[in-house]
Amino acid sequence: MNPSIILALLTRYLLLYAKNPVRLFELFFWPIVQLLMWGFVTVSLQRQGSGSFPTYIAFLIGAIILWDALFRSQQAVAVSFLEDVWTRNLLNIFAAPVRMTEYLAATFGVGILRVVITGLVLAVIAVFAYSFNLLQFPAPLLLAWYANLMLFGWALGILSIALIVRWGHGAESLAWAMPFMIQPFAAVFYPVSTLPPWMQAVAVAMPPAHVFEGMRGVLAGKPLDGSELLLAFGLNAVYLAISGVIFGRTLAYARDRGLLVKVAAS
Amino acid sequence: MNRSQAATTLSSGTQPTVPTLQIDNVVKRFDAFTAVHGVSLHVNAGEVVGLLGVNGAGKTTLMNMILGLVTPTSGSIQAFGMDLAKHRIEILRRANFCTTYAALPGNLKVRHNLMIFARLYGVANPKQKVEELLELLEITKLSEKKTGQLSAGESTRVNLAKALLNDPELLLLDEPTASLDPDIADKVRKLVRHIQKSKSPAILYTSHNMRDIEEVCDRVLFMHEGKILAQGTTAELTEHFKEDDLENVFIQIARSGGDSTKSEIGNSK
Secondary structure, eight states, X not given: OOHHHHHHHHHXXXXXXXXXXXXXXXXXXXXXXXXXXXXXXHHHHHHTTOTTHHHHHHHHHHHHHHHHHHHHHHHHHHHHHHHHHHTTOHHHHHTSSOOHHHHHHHXXXXXXXXXXXXXXXXXXXXXXXXOOOGGGSOHHHHHHHHHHHHHHHHHXXXXXXXXXXXXXXXXXXXXXXXXXXXXXXXXXXXXXGGSOHHHHHHHHTOHHHHHHHHHHHHHTTOOOOHHHHHHHHHHHHHHHHHHHHHHHHHHHHHHHHTHHHHHHHO | OOHHHHHHHHHTTOOOSSOSEEEEEEEEEETTEEEEEEEEEEEOTTOEEEEEOOTTSSHHHHHHXXXXXXXXXXXXXXXXXXXXXXXXXXXXXXXXXXXXXXXXOTTSBHHHHHHHHHHHTTOSSHHHHHHHXXXXXXXXXXXXXXXXXXXXXXXXXXXXXXXXXXXXXXXXXXXXXXXXXXXXXXXXXXXXXXXXXXXXXXEEEEOSOHHHHHHHOSEEEEEETTEEEEEEOHHHHHHHTTOSSHHHHHHHHHHHTTTTOOSOOSSOO
């Protein structure tokens, strides 16, 4: 991998963001709306007097902030690719001396920046609106959670690109919806034990489920189970490897069928 | 050496041992449809080869295969003596292209787009190279404009600047004068000749504009339904088909569906 190529691609994506007010608006708008809406819904329910709600509001605010890391990193990969499709620039990139690993690394870089920026904004809002301090979690633990969520987001992002390459613009909506397809199994806003047995079996195979279970455990005052984190990292390695293989095979298929050119020209 | 002399020399067998681009018996099938039927061609350093054909003849598919965007069903594509299937990145570092089918991001300034592509192609001094090309293509005044705000002619010149960033040894130009006014088209043709003389890249040039081909190309290949039906210099082709100019040769081949043109002429490989 050539770092200067990754940096050039990353610069391009950042310029595309900086020069497009709509993209900047989108970067902040949805996470803030989600945090405010669900946060105040929870506060309202809490005021109506349910006993367990003081803990639940912390679960929910923490889950919203952490879920955003997964969603942003998936979107960074998928939308960066779509930017190249929308600007009819895809052929210029795919016919340039750019390795796909370099291309993906640049989109991962976009993901890191998006997660850092929105994460900071959401963390500050959470302090002022709900007295929820994200830094109540130990920094290494917080970093490990973020890393796991972003790794899984990247794996989903790679699969999203593969879908678009394979099925063209028809798959764009799937690329947007992909994180929400796994959300019910990821036990973001409720414990895994709430799910029916077959869904619990699926949830065990989902790295985010282990992160959110861990976060709820820490907020409830339980000791952290390090094996859950290790399992999440291990699962992420498997998902990244699988998504990489699927992406590589899809690209080979697309080159064979002329799909890259079709997607680029459509 | 003028162009006809150069072509004659190539015909008489003093070609460099390794052509910059060598395509052997390339076939591309999409299910039952065969887009390219066993095409073989070569382009030497310093040579401009024109690729002519009606829409759907297989020109763009061939270009896309050379760029590694489409894989051949069979046959081989080599550039600089390397197999494209195995050395795609190494080859693309030394090649570049300009096509009407691709654009640079419209909401970035011309300068930003060129700087980014200069870095992608590993240009040693990107800032200086971009300035040189802006000047060469007479687009310095556009450098701070957003690429999406340019006219068709201006966009083509910016795309050409992108195609020249790495001083390519293999340059693919896919209809570079399409949608240009005669003045700008003339400038583009002169520029291609200038690049050929000053840098000696191998250039594969597709166009529907016969004047482009006559003025710019040393050798012409006619493609029809995925096959190369005729090849040679403009003079050889007009003589063979008993026509006054290349445009009439094109019309004859297109209308006959290739029936009257089964023989290769001129400097075939």
